[in-house]
Amino acid sequence: MHGAELVVEGLGLKGPRGWAFRDVSFRAGAGSLVALEGPSGTGRTCLLLALTGRMKTGEGRAEVGGLPLPRRMAAVRRIAALGQVPGVSELDPSLTVAEHLRERALLQRRFDGSVRALFRRPGTRAAETRARIDEALKAAGLDLAALPKAERTSVRDLERLEALRLGLALALMGRPRLVGVDDTDLKLSDADRAEAWALLRTVAASGTTVLAVCSEAPADALRITTVGTAEAADTTGTTGTTGTTEAADPAAPAGDAEKAEKAEKAEDSEDDITEEGADDALAETGRS
Template sequence: MRTEAGERPHGAAVVADGFGLKGPRGWAFRKVSFRAGPGALVAIEGPSGSGRTCLLLALTGRMKATEGAAEVGGLPLPRKMAAVRRISALGQVPGVSELDPAFTVAEHLRERALLQRRFDGSVRTLLRRPAERAAASRALIDGALTAAGLDPAALPKGERTSVRDLERLEALRLSLALALIGRPRLIAVDDTDLKLSDADRARVWELLRSVAASGTTVLAVCSESPEDALRITTLDGEAEPEPEEPAGAAETSVKDRTETGEADRQGGEARAETEGPRNDTEDTTEEGAADALAETGRA
């Protein structure tokens, strides 16, 4: 039976064991293993094209893994992908959950609140008077905006500001607010620090820490992770030395290197490890990640 939104358990633990996804031309990522408790901040770090987005989408039930297993909030992947989608939400993910540049901030917020009420509300909520439903939606929007640190009054035209007129940091805050309207147990954000100044990057990580501190687990793709995040790295060449393991969580490393000696297959090797010696794996490629995205219709 579906519970009221406010009664849902908060924060989803994420566990991966030998998790991998292979496309027609190679592995997008492979042998990823880690554990993150509810309310953890998990940074998927590495260069563009190293399988970061595919891993993000697989862990939120948007792409089907082909190797290993994972659990999100106790729900096994890939068997319970639909259930994982119901408890997770995407912030900005280019090509998957982008903001419409022609929409205003208000239009995006109203649309998301209406969808939330229509598809995720209880029968009792749907039977409320229109004025009560509108007030509840407004409260939900205001709470999400506050949590995302977006003040509409500070925008050029308030909530009537078009997305195309937003700065990148403001757009990221809006995408997080839209995701938070659904009160998810897990939020995933791609390209977290792309095209941001050092000061804005610091603000973004502070924002994601506050979301995690509220109990919502956060997965964030980035080029460089903060020291306090549980880090999964995808690197060209040899893996860098890992920092000390955070208390209560296992540190994870993923290795990605490029092979140049094969004519029909390009790519590198991705490997995640928590302990023990490294083992050679099959090639992991940017093309493999693109193929895996293409299979979902999101390329």
């Protein structure tokens, strides 16, 4: 599957303590490497979460793979995955690498697989799961044999770059069109930082669009800076289009526009219920 094209125009998000970011605009083709650059506290992670359908914006517009935000957040979440993001998709330090992989495979099979797949022989399902895990590990460049205790290594014993690779592998197991990575260059040596960016370039080259939060972007990435975006927008008075839905086509009958809006809201509601149902699958892994 090809990556997701990104179209962002005047995007802004305001929280209880003011604007996290504002007036962000850019375009990125499918399979691009996009670096969300800036110091900690400048709205980088909020922008990452907004573009992956996890945080609702209040100003401007964006499209991810042709899906408008914030109106189609649930649909965007189905095509976008996150690596490790503190407070959102963190790795559990008490679990081993193998336990994380098996848990993600279970969730993937239960909520993203076809109904037909549920009736396949256990041996066939196990082989397919193993193949998907191996594919994700290869794409993330994580060699289990090189870890201190191989796949039984606890997350707390992983080096920073190894943890980044594991988080990316878990995200890639769903074969997303867009993947987001937070704190890409945090606490990495120069050599490890170069290795991390080389990895993300490879993922992007394979066709998956990559959003990477960082303090300093490499020269070959599409650099989007969040430094001063909110303050600059407030100073100049620039604003985007406020609202959670797009305006209806004036040429379309009012009834059709209303039906379309209701259908989209129902789709988002159904998707949210499905995500909440993940607790059932977590119970099977012993993490409920």
